[in-house]
Amino acid sequence: MTQRPAARVYRPTVRNIALLASRLRAGELVAVPTETVYGLAANALDTRACRQIFRAKNRPANDPLIVHVYALKDVEPLCHPNEAALLLAKHFWPGPLTLVLPKTDLIPAIVTSGGSSVAIRMPQHPVFRRLLKQTGLPLAAPSANPFGYISPTSAEHVRENLGSKISHILDGGQSRIGLESTIVDLRDPLAPRLLRPGVISAQEIAAVLGRPVSVVKKAGSPHGKGLIAPGMLQRHYSPRTPVVLHDAIETIGEKDEAFIFMRKPSGRQPPNVFWLDNRGRLSGVARRLFSTLREVDAQRFRQIHIETASGDPLAEAINDRLRRAAAR
Numbered sequence: 001m002t003q004r005p006a007a008r009v010y011r012p013t014v015r016n017i018a019l020l021a022s023r024l025r026a027g028e029l030v031a032v033p034t035e036t037v038y039g040l041a042a043n044a045l046d047t048r049a050c051r052q053i054f055r056a057k058n059r060p061a062n063d064p065l066i067v068h069v070y071a072l073k074d075v076e077p078l079c080h081p082n083e084a085a086l087l088l089a090k091h092f093w094p095g096p097l098t099l100v101l102p103k104t105d106l107i108p109a110i111v112t113s114g115g116s117s118v119a120i121r122m123p124q125h126p127v128f129r130r131l132l133k134q135t136g137l138p139l140a141a142p143s144a145n146p147f148g149y150i151s152p153t154s155a156e157h158v159r160e161n162l163g164s165k166i167s168h169i170l171d172g173g174q175s176r177i178g179l180e181s182t183i184v185d186l187r188d189p190l191a192p193r194l195l196r197p198g199v200i201s202a203q204e205i206a207a208v209l210g211r212p213v214s215v216v217k218k219a220g221s222p223h224g225k226g227l228i229a230p231g232m233l234q235r236h237y238s239p240r241t242p243v244v245l246h247d248a249i250e251t252i253g254e255k256d257e258a259f260i261f262m263r264k265p266s267g268r269q270p271p272n273v274f275w276l277d278n279r280g281r282l283s284g285v286a287r288r289l290f291s292t293l294r295e296v297d298a299q300r301f302r303q304i305h306i307e308t309a310s311g312d313p314l315a316e317a318i319n320d321r322l323r324r325a326a327a328r
């Protein structure tokens with residue numbers, strides 16, 4: 001196996017963005033900041049470039065990619081949008097919402113794992129938007145983590161995990177939201193389905209569409225034909241350390257176990273106690289969830305105990321990721 005040069009991390013200067021846009025047009029991979037999590041981007045119209053994404057992530061070929069666009073006019077050549085899709089796009093884009101729609105012939109089979117639908121999103125992160133604009137192409141980008149591991153929310157996370165597999169990482173700071181986008185299947189505009197919860201809730205989507213959104217609870221096995229969104233695989237976003245979930249953590253146990261609270265517990269805390277947001281605000285919890293899991297995972301505790309979230313709809317998306325982190 002040939003050793004690739006270690007990845008370079010680029011600050012988002014005008015010059016670097018122009019350089020990385022040319023690298024993308026030449027068929028190379030670039031890790032990019034988004035408001036949700038970092039993505040590993042390639043020209044979505046180039047099969048060879050997209051194949052490298054699967055290789056770098058060690059991602060199975062039957063797990064399709066999300067295609068990112070700069071503007072609404074860029075959507076039409078890639079898929080067949082319906083009125084429900086346009087309504088959601090106008091309301092939530094640019095932002096953390098991905099729409100699944102029937103694809104056109106322009107999208108290569110590798111992007112959709114041979115399927116007839118494509119997942120599309122217009123991201124909001126200003127640095128990624130500048131890159132998309134300059135590249136002038138739709139960019140396929142899954143989260144920039146090795147398949148099955150925790151998604152990255154900083155350039156440093158990407159470098160740690162994929163630094164020997166890719167050459168370019170664009171640094172746009174810490175991801176503001178911290179959880180992957182909400183995915184809605186809109187192939188049938190009269191029966192929208194939530195495939196993956198995110199900060200944009202099923203309730204908000206239902207309110208905009210004026211009709212209920214069904215929630216898909218479980219996907220099939222990755223090898224079966226029941227597969228809908230492998231992001232819904234049971235084990236996903238997992239630390240190496242076993243994770244146990246609790247409605248509420250009552251007592252702090254052994255030193256070799258970690259305890260992660262939603263909010264800062266009062267008083268001085270031992271080094272095996274962590275929290276996600278000082279005041280327990282769920283937006284802060286979401287933002288720091290993956291980086292905290294990484295940090296705690298690196299300390300090689302025997303087990304990680306985590307409280308689940310409750311309250312507003314964002315708790316649903318947080319608990320979804322916690323359940324997957326805990327699934328073995």
Ligand code: TXA
Pocket residue numbers: 034036037038039040063064065066096098100112115117118119121141142143144179180181182183195228229230231232
């Ligand atoms: O926030 C996000 O969505 C991030 C950033 C980088 O945009 N991307 C992300 O991509 O989370 P990824 O590949 O880690 O998760 C995308 C999920 C996968 O579970 C995949 O199965 C699903 O989207 N997906 C992609 N195309 C699909 C399709 N045509 N139908 C159903 N699910 C699809």
Ligand code: MG
Pocket residue numbers: 142143151231
């Ligand atoms: Mg992912």
